[in-house]
Amino acid sequence: EAQVTQNPRYLITVTGKKLTVTCSQNMNHEYMSWYRQDPGLGLRQIYYSMNVEATDKGDVPEGYKVSRKEKRNFPLILESPSPNQTSLYFCASSRDRARVYFGPGTRLTVT
């Protein structure tokens, strides 16, 4: 089954404690991206990747890092999380513009 998986699905952490949210897709897609969803702001793109070792900033990259060492994985790293990074995070992947697959979301709370 074609899918994008994210882990963890829920996470509560404290300010400053480094964390990683994993994202994996089984469709051999080249394009992957991370979004955060906040009430009234919709989905805003954090980072995207056109292929292995090719990443670029989206609209709200501050406080986040990503890496793309393998085609299937695109982890999102928060080196020093802060409360304003409390949000719902979605990973997405696509081969072309016709269809974007979204992961189930990760709800992050930073206290």
Place this chain on the structure above:
Amino acid sequence: AQSVSQHNHHVILSEAASLELGCNYSYGGTVNLFWYVQYPGQHLQLLLKYFSGDPLVKGIKGFEAEFIKSKFSFNLRKPSVQWSDTAEYFCAVNAYNNNDMRFGAGTRLTVKP
């Protein structure tokens, strides 16, 4: 870069009422347009998309959208909503030559039974 604006933040309708959600985008070139739906507690699902051809696009669950190039709009419509249509709806756009997708802020639809 392209951007998307959705005019309504929250729409409340009774069952069987007609629905129209506005979406405007700003981008000078050729675009692909999408509507996604997010039911409570779930991730985004594609409702419909427009790439080219007939500007009136039919999607799943009785939804349709009309691309009006002169108005840079892609409004979502449904003639008769149901309680199960309660969800958040997102308009999205990407430029013809890349996969970089931008979303609107979303419109929350509440349908009263």
